[in-house]
Amino acid sequence: MREADPKKQMCLNEKCKDFGRKNTGNIIKKGFNAKGNQMFKCKTCGVRFPETKGTVFYNRHLTEDQIIMICKLLVEKNGIRAIERIMEIHRDTVSSVVEDLARHAKEVTDFLISNVGLTKVEVDEMWSFVKKTKRSCRRRRGSR
Known part of the structure; x- marks a missing residue:
């Protein structure tokens, strides 16, 4: 980490x-x-x-590298299902990571810029996608 x-x-x-x-x-x-x-x-x-308590990495079966790859794929405007196919991880797991990213937005932003090497523009694009996805996730859950 x-x-x-x-x-x-x-x-x-x-x-x-x-x-x-x-x-x-x-x-x-x-x-x-x-x-x-x-x-x-x-x-x-x-x-x-x-050390992971209170972070997006806490209590996950995914590795840190897998979570970082999900972030990078979000930056490239891949959807949840596309990430599921690329990484061979169930879409509910990917959605759960996206929701945790949203909850830990400031820490994740700082981590992606300083440790992963993304630019502020790339991180902003990722958050735009997360916001849009979070809205559609709520609608799907409510319709069940």
Whole structure:
């Protein structure tokens, strides 16, 4: 993923007094999980969490590379079904990734520009597609 820095992490336990606060010194590295993601621990409340918690990569069976490829295919104006065929991933999984991308828009935008090398224009095009797709996903769900 990216360099795991405890200073950039924050406790995601809503009951913790340091919830949502970065760079307070309460987060420490605490080993790795089965997927190889860096684990962190909040010294205040004792909760452990992976580096992917609170991101589009959290709790996914897809690899980081697959999620990045979905982003790149969205930038190229491929639809959900086209991405399904290209990557051989079920369209519901692709739709779920698109919905998570929309929920994590700012973090995803920063990641795509700094780590993937997309331009701001390409990312804007991707978000335009996500917005259009999200609207049509809602209509399909409501019609069932």
